[in-house]
Structure formats: C-alpha cells, structure tokens
Amino acid sequence: MRRIPLLAALTLGVPACGGDGGTQPGPTTGSISGRVTEGTSNNVAGAQIGLSGGATRTGTTDAGGAFNFADLAPGGYSVSVTPPQGFRLRSGDTQSKQATVTAGQAATINWDLDRETSGGEVVEIRLTGTSFDPADVTITPGTTVRWVNIDGIAHTVTPENASQTGVWQRQTTNTQGVVFSHTFAAAGQTYRYRCEPHSANFTTGMVGVIRVQ
Ligand SMILES: [Cu+2]
Incomplete structure (x- = not known):
C-alpha cells in the first residue's frame, strides 16, 4: 500500500489561494428557442422564423415545431413568425415578439397558430x-x-x-x-x-x- 506523504495530503486538501487562475470563464452568449403549435398537440413544421436586433437570422420550425437560435450576444432581439400554408396567427397574438438574451440562458418564444379555415377542403x-x-x-x-x-x-x-x-x-x-x-x-x-x-x-x-x- 502506498502512503501519501503528510505534507502532500495537506496541500491537496487546501484550496489554491493567491487569486489568479481559480475561476472558469462563464458563457458569453445565450439563445432564443421556441415552438410553434396549433391547438394542444399539433406541432407546426415549416413556419418561418426571423430574428433581428443584435443579429439577423432566419430559420424554419422542424417536425417538432421547434426552432433555436444559438450563440447570441446578450441584448434585445425581435423574433417574428410567418405561418406556413394552412395556418394563420391566432387573433390577438402578435407576429413579432421581443426577447432579451442573457449569457448562459435560453429565452423562450412560442406561438400557437390557428388553422386557415377559408376555402380549405x-x-x-x-x-x-x-x-x-x-x-x-x-x-x-x-x-x-x-x-x-x-x-x-x-x-x-x-x-x-x-x-x-x-x-x-x-x-x-x-x-x-x-x-x-x-x-x-x-x-x-x-x-x-x-x-x-x-x-x-x-x-x-x-x-x-x-x-x-
Ligand atoms: Cu384500429
């Protein structure tokens, strides 16, 4: 059996002091994600999502109705949705919504759309x-x-x-x-x-x- 010398054991047990090098760099960016749905259970794929403000990007919701904009600098952003064919904004909801990105945090923006009812067979x-x-x-x-x-x-x-x-x-x-x-x-x-x-x-x-x- 090996024994750890007493001095080494004491050193290992004492946190490093002196002030430099003890902290890890934290995240400097955050993200905005969300989901577009219709009713309680239907995901809306193919909705176009636009991002503006601190960065300009576009995306499309996936089969789960989800979108995600990662690696965003902290600050204010505007996020907008364009419903795919067959859907429209729910009355009272807004196409463009505001989000604030904080480093290391995920902001969430969701939309719940209505089905387009005019003329659809x-x-x-x-x-x-x-x-x-x-x-x-x-x-x-x-x-x-x-x-x-x-x-x-x-x-x-x-x-x-x-x-x-x-x-x-x-x-x-x-x-x-x-x-x-x-x-x-x-x-x-x-x-x-x-x-x-x-x-x-x-x-x-x-x-x-x-x-x-
Ligand atoms: Cu059956």
Missing part, C-alpha cells in the same frame, strides 16, 4: 372495424384531413415517420367521434400510417396512406 377518413376508409387518399396542399372513429373501439392513427415534414402527432381514440384533424401544407409528401391494435406494420392490416401532390 376537408376530407374525412373513417376508422371502422379493422380499416381506414378510404385507406388511400390523394390531396392537394392545404387540404384538411379529419379522422373519425365510427365504431367507438380503440384505434390509433400512428404515422410511420414521426419526423417527416408536416407529419401529425400519433393519436389515440376509444370513443366515437372526431379523433383529430390535420392540415397538410407540404407538397410532394407521402404519409403512411397504421392503427396499432389492428396492424403490426405499415403495409398490412389497418393501414392508410395520404399522398399530398
């Missing part, structure tokens, strides 16, 4: 038995799809790719009625989905597809 898909009816739907951008539980038993509407552009969040239902609605804004996307109790994969059983052209 609505397509209904019925959940009945072990089928989505119709199962294969082709729509144009801006169309709203509404899933309705007909038989009142447990189903889900589970997208194959939860990070796909413009995708909806997995939904569950066990009662009759409207399960949810989702407006498809992004063109050129094909969304495959299934009902978990009635399909083990995305190709057989209770499955569906939405094609946005």
